[in-house]
Amino acid sequence: MAELELVCVPTRILTDNDDIVDAIVEFGGHNIGPEDIVCVAESVVAITQGQFTRPEELNPSWQARLINRFIHPDGSMSSIYGMQAAMEIDGKWKVLGAFILGAIAKVFRKPGVFYAIARAASLADDVTGTMPPFDKHIVHGPKNSDQVAEKIVTRTGCYGAVVADVNDLKRSAILGTSRGIDAKKIAQLLIDNPFGNDSQMTPIVIIKNYASVSAAK
């Protein structure tokens, strides 16, 4: 009986000159079957979509200068440019509102409200967050993740596809899926971060035999 297997697909550094679906076909196409799930790292999808900016291109607002002071120093939003980058996507008033609501929620011991509302803040990687040459950029979350996943399925003929945000701290989130894919199940399979710490070098992971193993359970 077939077993689940996670296969990492190394690529060259992908940039905004690349198309993520073309890259998947080029580097992993020979290994993708009709029972497989193709998982792709969200930061690389965002980079290929040109979803990044440089601190030098941003003019921090007073809202960014205010809020970043209350973010944990290790968070991407602790830098005014990371915060401003999120505000460019979500809007500065929305992020400020999310911050105020998040602060009130914390009083009632409900963490995570800020990032739940300000989605761009939760998905942004600050400077140093990605591999060179994007280590000097702030990388946003990807756009239209579901559509990207559908395109992957159409081009490769795989069973399903997901855009995943996984890190070494046992955080695994699925940002987009093709139709019929259970995001929670896939997130659990990726919990050990098979992409590796530098996900730009192995931005694609194929979950082999997913369809038949799921059907047997």
Next chain:
Amino acid sequence: MWLYNALNVLIAIAVIIAVLYLLFRLFVLKQGNEEVVLLPKRKTAFQVADMSFDSVTLFCDIPFVNKGRQNGTIMDLFPRHLLPEEQFDKVKVETWAMDLDRPRHDNYFEAIIIKPKKGGTIRVYVKLIGKSGNIREDIKGFPYMNIDVLYQVVGREDWHIDKARIRLQPEEVELALGH
């Protein structure tokens, strides 16, 4: 009367905003910022890394530290050698730098986060290439050469560029060449 009440409300709002702003500034003052600095006075002497008939490559190490109370990120860092042809015209100079913890030789400086009160070491390379093809001959009469190390830092406040100056002394070159 209504004007008087409205004025009172406006003044109260202004005072509340002013007090909140003052409290925020005090919080910022207490929280502090990054203060990433290179320490050129503590640089090591230049040593030979590589030598051939036509060139010599030297290196020195410069410590850096984040003296501040917040994380600081060196986004970019590069050396700028200052040897105008009016001063000395017998060698071509190349310089590059890297973080000693993440060695690389492509002259690309990978951005790094430095925690408060932590630091590291920057290694600066200088390659002197003799224009006649014989470095031992070409280097004769070499004066000193200043090198500015420029670094771009970002933290909780605006990014900024600083520079630290080191100097390659003629004695160090002579020693390297065994003169």
